[in-house]
Amino acid sequence: MSVSDTAKHLTEKEKDSLDVAEGARETEWKQPSFVAQLFMGRFRTDLISPYPNQSPEDKAVGDEFMGRLETFLKANLDPDEADKTGEIPKKVLDGLAKLGCWAMKIPKEYGGLGLTQVNYNRAIAMVASYCGSTAVWLSAHQSIGVPQPLKLFGSEAQKKKYFPLFAKGAISAFALTEPIVGSDPAQMTTTAEPSPDGKTWTINGSKLWCTNGLVADVMVVMARTPAKMVNGKEKKQITAFIVDKGTKGMEYPTRCDFMGIRAIQNGVINFKNVQVPTENMLWGEGLGLKLALITLNTGRLTLPAASAGMSKQALQIARKWGKERVQWGQPIGKHEPGAVRISNMAASTYAQEAMTYYTSALVDRGGADIRLEAAMAKLFCSEASWKIIDDLMQLRGGRGYETGPSLRLRGEKGYAVERMMRDSRINRIIEGTSEIQHLFIAREALDKHMSLAGDLLNPKAPMGQKLKALVNSLLFYPFWYIRMWLPTGIWPCFAGYGSLGKHMRFVERNSRKLARTLFHQMVKFGPKLERRQMILGRLVEVGTELFAMAAACSKAMAVEKENPDYQCSRELADTFCRQAKIRVYQHFLGVCWNTDLNDGKISQKAMDGVYEWMEKGIIVDDGQGFKGKK
Ligand SMILES: Cc1cc2nc3c(=O)[nH]c(=O)nc-3n(C[C@H](O)[C@H](O)[C@H](O)COP(=O)(O)OP(=O)(O)OC[C@H]3O[C@@H](n4cnc5c(N)ncnc54)[C@H](O)[C@@H]3O)c2cc1C
Incomplete structure (x- = not known):
């Protein structure tokens, strides 16, 4: 059954778009997904803990490569110059080729570096923390360009023809x-x-x-x-x-x-x-479209890695500036607004890395379906890093707004926060905008319900199919729904997480609340739920925060296990979870208490020109985007 069959309220064009998107979907869930379970109210700790740490051998490979890459970039690439001229110098592109950067993920047997997803993402994060443009060159080539779909779907002849070219520097x-x-x-x-x-x-x-x-x-x-x-x-x-x-x-x-x-x-x-x-x-x-979507499952992970890299850079600048800059008798990082900003940067960056490298490690390990985790990592990290860089700009005051070269000219440190801001904004748009991530995640979150009960809502479904759906629903929902109200994660279930156990309990409780709320909204709106994108979006945000919390706690436990004296990781996971809880409450509240329908009416009126009178007193649009005099 196609999703559009259930939706009488859609126009033909909308049905067409939905059918194409549905046709490209991976319909089966052959392997487990932590997030897919979360949306059904099942908190599978075994899928998130223990945190999949990088092996020492793989880490050593990544460290060695990143060391060479860092030395090369610092010596040869001036990111402000690249920003000003709009060019990455040829010597840099050639040098990157010599380092094997255009074949990072290409298997060794074809002449590539054969880096794991984790090491590849670590490299991209490092490049993005220094020069956004160069990171995009590398990632457009490797994450969505020819190498990744070729690796996944290419014939042997295609691989033999093209992979060696990338090892030699082809882009x-x-x-x-x-x-x-x-x-x-x-x-x-x-x-x-x-x-x-x-x-x-x-x-x-x-x-x-x-x-x-x-x-x-x-x-x-x-x-x-x-x-x-x-x-x-x-x-x-x-x-x-x-x-x-x-x-x-x-x-x-x-x-x-x-x-x-x-x-x-x-x-x-x-x-x-x-x-x-x-x-x-x-x-x-x-x-083709299915290929693009599957390619993006892993390809999309480059963006959260780049976002986390930029967030780490922002944190580095903020922590130094927060201490160094004294105003009104105090370092600005000690004034409460500054302190909250720096704390948020540290906690959010920690969670961004936890989500990104959890998902990347699963790609390397196999045995998991990561389509939801990757989409959530992209959504969360691109939005969070934008906020972090905006906070950094506020913390730097006028210096945040001034370019790096201009600061340097005046004898100050040339932190190019305005360039970071300009470079990071695109991450919320490319490889699926945040709104499209909401839609994609919501569709997958509803998949179990669609496959169980979808035919009941489909007016075109034959009676036999409807009856089958009815029987399946009657067998599944009563037990499932009761379970969604019964706590399964009470103490000492999460005792192994120590002080973080309360956050894991929160995730467990709220995954059931999320599943219930999603179900209630389905019953309330039926097929028209698809139109209530803001409600779905809020529930997707809840799921994303819960995933981020669980990943952060799991990572903190793994860090502590490796270094028993190391307390800082737990502090950051704890702080992130406290902040995320507030957002979870707000999103749940917004499901029932919002202005969405009114906003829809006002927006329609605005688009129809009803409020055109408000535009008096400004320069009138010439219909050409202010072309001006030629
Ligand atoms: C710097 C840059 C690099 C790029 N690189 C590539 C590349 O290498 N290859 C390539 O193929 N493309 C590339 N793109 C294109 C990019 O992927 C698209 O910009 C992106 O997919 C969004 O499409 P759009 O800009 O046409 O926005 P639109 O699709 O027109 O969307 C505009 C707004 O409407 C929202 N919207 C759209 N549909 C819905 C919906 N159903 N529900 C709710 N909201 C919706 C969007 O979220 C967005 O906010 C690049 C773009 C830029 C700017």
Whole structure:
């Protein structure tokens, strides 16, 4: 059953988008997921504890590589210069190639470094803490560009052809977005048509904002291939192709210029009758979007790693400045607002790392479904690091707003907080905006309910299917619902966590409350719950905070086990959990007490121009985005 079948209230275009998204979903949960269980009110401590620490051998590999990378970056790359000129110098790109940075995750047998996900993410975090643009060059190439989908879905021949090129420094890109295709790939207009003999495909269309695209030696291009009839219904097909640079018909009309990460090479790419051999198709016809989503499960982890790296940098600057800068007779870190900011930075950064490296370690270890954990890590860390950098800017006062080079010119330390701010903002938008993460997580959170009871809500479902769903629901829900009210985590269940046990108990209690609330909202709204995105979003935020709390406590226990005298980790996990609890209460409160419906009405009126009178006294828009005089 498709989700759109249950939703009579949707327009045809909305159903179309939903069908395409549903078609690309991984429908099965073959392996356990801590977060998926959490949404069903089951707090599986065995899935989060013990914390999956990096092995000493793997850590040594990462340390050695990061040592070389750090030395190279400090000696060769000036991030302020890159920001000003909009260029990463060739010697830096070549040096990164010599270090093997364009083949970090490529298996050793193909000439790559074969780094684990944990070591790769550690490296990206370090680069991001220094130069956002360089981190994006590396991550667009490796997390979503050709290497990752090739690793997961490439044929042996494709791997043999392309992997060694990356080991030599070839750079790749990923082209999905188009002028009218952002979060909604169903509207994709770039097409790929097969030749009559089936040997080639001809790509036509235009891609927008393709990072590395202007310089990439090779890229993954998503295109619509001819639709197929499935169960009497036309099904849109999106297929992925590997396209080599210089293929006839590729044009690069513009380089885009952004608020931050100004040294990335990102632009528009036009495809005019670009011929690609069929052997360059990745995975199979119609599997492109699924490929993109699965690739992003792990690829997406680079963003939380980068966000955590930037947060650590912010903390480093804040702790020094908080002590050094004295105003009104006190260091500014001692004034309460400053103290709260620095404490929040430390606690939140701790949780960001706990979530990111828990999920990354599971990727390396295997045996777990991490799609929800990765999406939550991306959502949480990109939002949290933005807040941290904003707090750092406030703490630095005027110096936060001044550029690094300008500070240096006046003889001060050149901390480029404004550059960090500009560079970090994009993390809430790329690889799925925060709103799209909410939708994605909510859909997966509801999956068990959909598969059990979905046919009951589907007007098109045959009577036999409806009856089956009814029986399944009657067998499942009464017992499940009663269990959602019964505490299972009372003392001494979490005694092993010591003083953090109370937080684990909170997570257990509130995972049941989360599951109940989700269920109540389903019963209340039925298929229309899909429209109540703010309610779903709040519940996703609750789940995310609970995951962050559990990961932070689990990490603290693992750190203490390794170093029994080390108390600081527990303090940070404890502080994070106290702060997160307040947010959990607020989100739950917001489910019942909000202004969402009224906001919807006001927003509609605003869009209809009802409040246009408020715009008097400002410069009137010329309809061209203030083009001004040419
Ligand atoms: C610097 C940069 C680098 C990029 N790199 C790449 C790249 O390498 N390859 C590539 O293919 N793309 C790339 N992109 C594109 C990027 O992935 C998109 O910008 C992103 O997916 C969002 O799409 P959009 O900007 O069209 O926003 P839209 O989809 O138009 O969304 C606008 C707003 O509406 C919200 N929204 C949209 N749909 C919904 C919904 N159903 N419910 C609630 N809210 C919704 C969004 O969350 C957002 O807040 C890049 C973009 C930038 C700016």
